[in-house]
Amino acid sequence: MSPPPQFRELFESEFGYVTRTLRYLGVRGHEIEDVAHDVFLHVYRHLPEFDTARPIKPWLFGFAYRIARDFRALARHRHETACEPQNLRDGAPLADDLLVQSEALEQALKALDTLETDERAVFIAHELDELPIPDVAEALAIPLNTAYSRLRRARSKFEAAARRLVAQERTR
Amino acid sequence: MNNQPQPNSAALLSALREAQVNSAVEGTLKMRVHSRLSVSILGLTPALSASIPAASNALVASRTSGISGAKGFAVSKGTLIAWLAPVFALGVLTGVAVDRWHPYSAVKALPHSTAPAAQRDAPLSPQPELPLEAISPSDLEQIDAPGAAASPSLAVSAPAASDANTSLAIERRLLDEARQALARGEPQAGLGPLDRHAKRFPKGVLTEEREALAVRMLAALGQSDAATARAENFHRRFPNSLFTPAVDNAIATISRRNVAGESKL
Structure with missing residues (x-):
């Protein structure tokens, strides 16, 4: 070793x-x-x-x-x-x-803020660090199913936030 | 389940993935954290040393453990450490006192794989706010004690006996003993454990830490020549050490003391 x-x-x-x-x-x-x-x-x-x-x-x-x-x-x-x-x-x-701030990054951070910390962790590790979910579960010491359900919730919340932000953009 | 992020998310995810780091800000931040680590690692009290939780094998802490019974918690302890950092840079205080304020002092070391899942839960909990001078290592032991914990989930078992007898655990104990002596203001008593470490673990995992501690110890004893020689040796052996600022600081403290002594003559 x-x-x-x-x-x-x-x-x-x-x-x-x-x-x-x-x-x-x-x-x-x-x-x-x-x-x-x-x-x-x-x-x-x-x-x-x-x-x-x-x-x-x-x-x-x-x-x-x-x-x-x-x-x-x-x-x-x-x-x-x-x-x-x-x-x-x-x-x-x-x-x-x-x-380095940009409008898109600012919106992305706002969308992340709508997630609970534990959902956010799974989301970041999987979507940004590109860790497979079993590895995410291990890194966070959570059961595999929990990791999947957190990812599901996180994606849904992130998408909802993104949709709201896009809609706000259009009404400006 | 849907394996891909949905359409509205895609652009925002790209923004996160492609976010550029402001290198000047990162550089300053890195320097500050490095400088604080240099002092705080050498000043870790034994209570804290034992308290750092097991790494990724630990199950996620229960949500209540961190904040239950949280009245009077000192959220600003980290802030306080940062605020004190420039003071340390001047060598006015030692790092030993400051680390008694470390927010995670009330956490027990946990066995890695032998404990049941619930016991491997590793909460990182703050200690109650206390004035600096009111905290002693024995207080920290009390805070660590399961009975004193705010939440039952803090009542975790001590490290397994086998863990306590690994070379690394023995190395840590010896250095902790030295640190504790320094914290008590008895640097003379700290030299013994350091010598024992040097004899038993000449190439131990914690050699670099031992040598940095020795410089601080000798400086605290006012043994200027020995401290300087050991510091020079340290710099030769560990040219890129995390502890360089702390070692330099210890030597600078002696120099200032000498200058102050001369000016009184």
Whole structure:
């Protein structure tokens, strides 16, 4: 078995993937930095246990999902996302600037926001990272049928949101 | 089921797939996270070290576990760490104290594959908000204790005995012992475990972490020459280390202390 990858190299090569994933999972504003820090802290700790025969991204996705989910749950509890303006901290990069904005991307992020976090995770892993559903189920540690039903719900909600957004566009 | 996204979704999905990263923002973000990790990994308390959940084998946490009984939770702990980061960069404080605030301190390590599915549930839960000086490692152990958990789903078993005896677990214990000594303000007591680690695991998985800790330990002891020599050796051995900022910071702290001492003369 080959040795586990060096953390520093992994950090360099996968930082972009992790932060983009976090953004798509609904983490935004200054939280991206905090959540990315926590994700890599866990990755560091568990790296020696990583099975190098397996691809790294689904493994990282599992950490990103679980930490983002708890972070969002806590933020919701505090009504932080609804009440506090984003990006107020001095010097912190604006996480919503992490991606070069376009109208289509803005709409896509709005549509993603209509999904529950667990549906969203399956949707992103499958539709964007192109992981087969059995791999998604494994990365998220959920039963296969659950993964399929979340994907079904996610697609339906995403499509409904997309339809609404297109309709709004036409009435402008 | 329908295997393809429906028509209205397609354009939005393409936008997500093709989204370009703003590289300047990503670069800044990366630097900040790296700098914080460098300090916080070396400052992990043993309680936190034991608390990081098993990776992808763990079942998804129950939805209630993260927020049940959540009155008074300190959502801003991560924010606080970030706010303190520049202070650490100045070397005014150590990373040890800050990591007692880590949001996931109340999580138990879990066996990977031996536990039943429900037990492999690995909630990441926040700890109650407490003033910095009021938290000690023993407090964290109490928070970790199943009886103190806000939700029954936190009541998970300790790591299996076999896990506790792997080389990696032994390596971690030795480094945790050293960290704990540093956290108590007894760096002298931390040198022993580091030496034992060096003898037993000269090429251990945590060698890089040990060497970075040793520099901090020697710096805390005021052993300027030894710390500098070890730091130089560290930089030679690990030129691209995650811990470079923390090592440099420890050396800078000694230099500042020396300058301050001279100016008093």
